[in-house]
C-alpha cells in the first residue's frame with residue numbers, strides 16, 4: 001500500500017480521513033498543528049495523540065522530508081542556497097535571502113521547466129516532473145528548521161513555471177496560509193510567471209492577495225517570441241490584457257520582470273516601447289542584470305541597466321534595479337541542479 005503524503009493534505013482532507021477511520025474530527029487540527037506549527041514530522045513525537053492513533057498514522061501516512069545535498073553560504077550578503085534532494089532522488093533549489101525587512105525565500109515549483117526561455121539555465125536542463133504541494137512547502141519548512149529562523153516573505157521564482165503546476169501551487173498557497181497552520185499572509189508571497197494567460201485569469205478569480213510577477217523581458221512581440229517560446233502560444237497583447245484584468249479584478253499592482261540583455265532588449269527604443277506598453281497601468285518594473293549561463297552568450301553591462309531604468313523613469317514608469325545577491329555562490333535558478341546532474345554553468349544570481 002502506498003502511503004499518503006500527509007503534508008500535501010489540507011485540514012478538511014485530514015479531518016475527513018480521520019472521521020472515516022472512526023477517529024474524532026478535532027484530532028485533525030491537533031495533527032495539522034504538530035506538522036505546520038510545531039514542525040514535528042515524527043508521529044511518535046506527537047505526544048497528545050494516542051499511541052494507537054500514532055500507529056495508524058505511521059501505517060497510512062508518510063512525511064516526505066527533503067535532504068540537504070549542498071548548502072552554499074554567501075560571504076558577501078548572507079544569501080544561502082540549498083540544493084535539496086527529493087525522496088525520489090531528484091533535486092530542487094531553494095534560496096534564502098536576507099533583506100533589511102526580514103528573510104525572504106525563493107522556492108522551486110517543478111523539477112526542471114518546459115518553458116524553454118532562451119536565457120534561463122533551468123530550461124537547458126529540461127523538464128522532469130511537477131512538485132507535490134508538500135515538496136514546495138518543505139523547501140520552506142526545512143530551510144527554516146536548518147537555519148533556526150522564520151521567513152517573512154516567499155517568492156515562487158525558483159526552478160519551474162508555477163502556473164504550469166497550477167493545482168499543486170494553489171494547494172501549497174492554501175497550506176502555507178492556513179490560519180490553523182503556518183498562517184503566512186499571502187500578501188507576503190509573489191508568484192512569478194512567464195505568462196500562461198488562461199491561468200492568470202483563473203488566479204485573479206481566487207483573490208488570494210498575492211503579488212503577481214510577470215516575466216516580460218521584451219515589449220516587442222516578435223522579440224519576445226524569440227527569447228520566450230511561451231509567447232508563441234500566448235502573445236504579448238493577450239498577456240498584457242490578462243494583466244490589466246488581474247489588476248482590475250484584484251486591485252493589486254503587477255510587477256513586470258525584465259532581464260536587460262545587451263544587444264537584445266537594452267536599447268533606448270526597447271525602453272520606449274516598454275514605457276508605451278505599460279503606460280497608465282498600475283504596475284512596477286523590476287530590472288534584472290541577466291545572469292550568465294555558459295551555453296548562452298547573453299550579457300548585461302551594469303551601466304546599461306541603470307540607463308534603462310532612468311529612461312523608463314523619465315517616461316513615467318516606476319522601475320527598480322534588482323540587487324544581485326549571492327554572486328559568489330551561483331545562486332541563479334537552475335545552476336546547482338544542473339551541476340548535480342553533471343552539467344556545469346557559470347555563476348551569478350537571480351532570485
Ligand code: SAH
Nearest residue numbers: 120157160161192193194215257259290291
Ligand atoms: N517560470 C517563472 C519563474 C521562474 S524564473 C517565470 O518565468 O517567471 C524566475 C525569474 O528569473 C524570471 O523572471 C526569469 O525570467 C528570470 N531569469 C531566468 N534566467 C535568468 C537569467 N539568466 N538572468 C536573469 N533572469 C533570469
